[in-house]
Amino acid sequence: MRVGVLTGGSDCPGLNAVLRAIVRKGVQEYGDEFTGFRDGWRGVLRDETVPLDIRAVRGTLPRGGTILGSSRTNPLAQEDGADRVLGTLARHRLDALIVIGGTATLGAAARLAEDHGVPLVGVPKTIDNDIPLTDYTVGFDTAVGVATQAIDRLHTTAESHKRVLVVEVMGRSAGWIALHSGLAGGANCILIPEQPFNVEQVCEWVESRFRATYAPIVVIADSALPESGEITLHRGTTPLPSADPRARLSGVGEWLGREIERRTGKESRTTVLGHIQRGGAPSPFDRWLATRFGLHAIDAVHQGDWGSMTALQGTRITRVRLAEATSTLKTVDPSLYEEVGVFFG
Amino acid sequence: MRVGVLTGGSDCPGLNAVLRAIVRKGVQEYGDEFTGFRDGWRGVLRDETVPLDIRAVRGTLPRGGTILGSSRTNPLAQEDGADRVLGTLARHRLDALIVIGGTATLGAAARLAEDHGVPLVGVPKTIDNDIPLTDYTVGFDTAVGVATQAIDRLHTTAESHKRVLVVEVMGRSAGWIALHSGLAGGANCILIPEQPFNVEQVCEWVESRFRATYAPIVVIADSALPESGEITLHRGTTPLPSADPRARLSGVGEWLGREIERRTGKESRTTVLGHIQRGGAPSPFDRWLATRFGLHAIDAVHQGDWGSMTALQGTRITRVRLAEATSTLKTVDPSLYEEVGVFFG
Amino acid sequence: MRVGVLTGGSDCPGLNAVLRAIVRKGVQEYGDEFTGFRDGWRGVLRDETVPLDIRAVRGTLPRGGTILGSSRTNPLAQEDGADRVLGTLARHRLDALIVIGGTATLGAAARLAEDHGVPLVGVPKTIDNDIPLTDYTVGFDTAVGVATQAIDRLHTTAESHKRVLVVEVMGRSAGWIALHSGLAGGANCILIPEQPFNVEQVCEWVESRFRATYAPIVVIADSALPESGEITLHRGTTPLPSADPRARLSGVGEWLGREIERRTGKESRTTVLGHIQRGGAPSPFDRWLATRFGLHAIDAVHQGDWGSMTALQGTRITRVRLAEATSTLKTVDPSLYEEVGVFFG
């Protein structure tokens, strides 16, 4: 078969491992030929391709990023998007398309498969781990590893200087990275978007930690929100100019650090981990997951299971429907959050 | 409640994280008091204890090993073993025992619970990942990480010198570490005890890899075996003095390296990773798993679910019966091994 | 002898390794007794001590931070400071004091030794590496390692998204961390406080890098400054409210990222590494340096070489005068900066 492949959305570790597995199995077991599209859906719309054969994927298993490039282009944002996608596939005589991406990229894929009959299968990747029906997404374990290592390092500074250290981690709409890295890093408080936090409560945890002679580490997802009243309360002193939630949240870690300092009188420092969470060599778990997803995706292609997405369930790779997996976001369950609450304070 | 805790068998990363979670939740949520037993079952038989309170577990989350010590003592190897266990529990007025261990340690626990009414629950740990009914055991992810990092490093030597590099990893009776680290490390051939290997086939993979201009890495579990005939064939030149399988297997990596060199004429080097696979800081995944196992184990104690073992199924922590989980070993399924065979050669 | 020890200034990896070496050699070879002062000079002024014996330092070699705590208290900032220092030493009948710190901590030590006859020796530590007369200070190599690892991770994001990535590293008044990590991380441009930078030139390098099909990484020390005219030029659009240089510089990485984006039209992201640069396990080099400094400091005490500081010169540990080592800062030599300029753009 002739198969197109693209990687879309923010980059994350493990994308190349997916590509390598697809190509290795496709070429060796099925005799497939591959066409890589440059920069996600944009490359399909513009018909920009990248060579994708065994030579191209050699040595890429431990490399972060994606040899195909990526973008956040949504092919359905333009009226003739679906037609242009179909046109490009036809021009290259492609029998199928494998789409590796997060919710947005795969959401477009779901609609193209369902509404426009594009013969495609999906592979879920995002450091945010917010795609339902799969235990984990490619990239998440690596991001948790980077964040945990950073938290490990910050403990010594917190303790040597009796400071509060606030660590802002990524998590656009779900607190998975915060929850896992906070727990693994021994944070004294973890704040996630699923559970608006009470600054007063956070300050109590901080002070209780100081009484236990250790210094606190507070891990906060960059999309976590204080309970509503408090935002109004502090809008005066802290510049929170916009009603747009995204603008408001930018810098929530810095904001919280200042609030803690103001309320408790304890010196506080904020670290924003930023893009180091999505770069670099994938963890062994992510290489394993990415590789198996790639192997199963090419199988799905050969079975014509259009509109399906590879998923991890326990230790098995299964398939779910893209439409279902992109219809909602997987967020942290309240009972799980409560479970780890025993370590707060 | 008054709860005893022990860690048995070979040490592995994450044991302290289990202890910390048990104690944090037990003390804070249930008001429990804990007694740690020194060096696994041996400490119960000899009534040797170690203080185990919140102070003792503080700061231990990222530390490898076990603050309780460990041993391979089997309490049922001596006739009055069960009575002595019950005696020690009575002497300390313990209401329950939490046993953290691998197949042997937990197997003894299963019989003590089933046959002698010892009120205990189990937590599975072993870098070998060979305990059934749980997706993973504590320590496995870290061991895979160490082995993968080593394989990553060996690639450059293989390629610069056009050598075959054989890497012997642990795996007493199951090939999990070899399979996962070999796949994550981009090995060109992975040999596991579940699938006796054919040296001729291995040499063909090695030579095919050289033709592709790269140098091969062969990952082999220390319990992997060549197909039967070959052992006899080479007993003459290689000192394989004993018919005891354990003795015979000691050094299978070295043996394979020499065989490859002899048959293909390619220079070969063997690296035996050894104990670095079971030491040091646990990976974030292991800290997460260990912590959740600990939290759930103390819940099981308070629910009087004697003879149960915490288990990971997908992302949920469940409970299974110790007797069932220790009645067999979880080995690598042939279909999984076949799945990754696409990367051989 | 009876010897007091303190660690002052910002914490950094390797402090515990210095303490361990002092105590091991002092106790075993000289029969010394030690008193640790809590939180740097503050503990001496307030007479707050911490036990410091072989038991206290055991296992601390790989631990970041300082078991003594630290502070930025300057004992000479108060009129009777020197008297209080002498009073505390007399009260504990201490024959000597070992002061481990950066320029400020050691500067106070120099004056106490020279002007007030305090019998002390110094050990230089600071991630900034800005103390003269020693090749390196304790903590620097670890900080460079953390920054380099972060830059390694950011390359993949830069390339996958064709973005400019600006990395702000520490370096209060010298560009050593920026220079070493930028070179080791393969940055395309390194900006240090010793060399005011020209934003136009930076943008040219950025664009030349894109033409070479790779995406640029810009490493900037948090104290680096653009050439003077430009600050005025852009004060209008970017809020730079204060004339105080420290305030102005806060966020120079963010400022530069926006400038590059504005001028070149290329998407840009800034990562501020912050406190992870000064925490966590020391690198092997720092453990080696810290240990040898500790061993030589206790020798200096027994030789009564008051007012001296341990220093690294090549592979030898020597002694220099504290007064001289704290009279100026060691900055990056223009010829060295020029040497690495071949990699810019």
Added chain:
Amino acid sequence: MRVGVLTGGSDCPGLNAVLRAIVRKGVQEYGDEFTGFRDGWRGVLRDETVPLDIRAVRGTLPRGGTILGSSRTNPLAQEDGADRVLGTLARHRLDALIVIGGTATLGAAARLAEDHGVPLVGVPKTIDNDIPLTDYTVGFDTAVGVATQAIDRLHTTAESHKRVLVVEVMGRSAGWIALHSGLAGGANCILIPEQPFNVEQVCEWVESRFRATYAPIVVIADSALPESGEITLHRGTTPLPSADPRARLSGVGEWLGREIERRTGKESRTTVLGHIQRGGAPSPFDRWLATRFGLHAIDAVHQGDWGSMTALQGTRITRVRLAEATSTLKTVDPSLYEEVGVFFG
């Protein structure tokens, strides 16, 4: 100018960083053209070349190994070797040759320069750090890092099981890796080839360590030797068949582990680190050193400083004579070994 480059001897981390620096500066500042020789001196003898331009070295800074390949071929081992070297240089119209290697590779270079007028300069690399007149060689810091990380991991196993752990590290003829990693890893005893060891003394250290409630780690260079009498004593039980020193030393770590177990009755395990010490990404220090050596080597070429070798002295890159740097080996000074002896036992 037209410049040939080769990398010889065992591979080590940082070789590509040297190549990258040579090419970047040569092309950009001097307008040079480069020819890479495949597999060290062998490629010169056989006239086998590899493209070496800016494109070839791009992205190689963090990669271990060498893109040129390496071998241990000695060009002077064959009678017409010098002539063939000169012939190859003439055939490619090369004005100079840069030789990157250890003692053997550079020793041949020294003689070719001195006796045969080959216009060449040298760059010292070897994880063994045994080349005189330079503080460090390329690759050493990375090897120490790998060994230290392994020792860090082994501490937990030693302590959990109260075992002696023997770690055999590389060091063909000098104990530098053992000394630095042993000190940085907190070993309780370090055995190097420069100081024949007394097994009785080692056992005393081991037992004293157990009395202090910790378990011992013994670091031994693979070329370390027991004092003479002992070898004879134990030849009976341990197969030490050959009088050839190299054969005898193979496995000295295993031998020592068994001796300790036999004499003290304490369980002992040996880990042989092997080739992971010479593979993988170079440390930041090695990237810095390698890069600066490369920049200075191409300067030396343009100054016609034939027969010179780049060297590190303090923080400065200097030049020394290849003939002098290869006339002897740099071994560990007795006073330095004595200095760290305070940590033994």
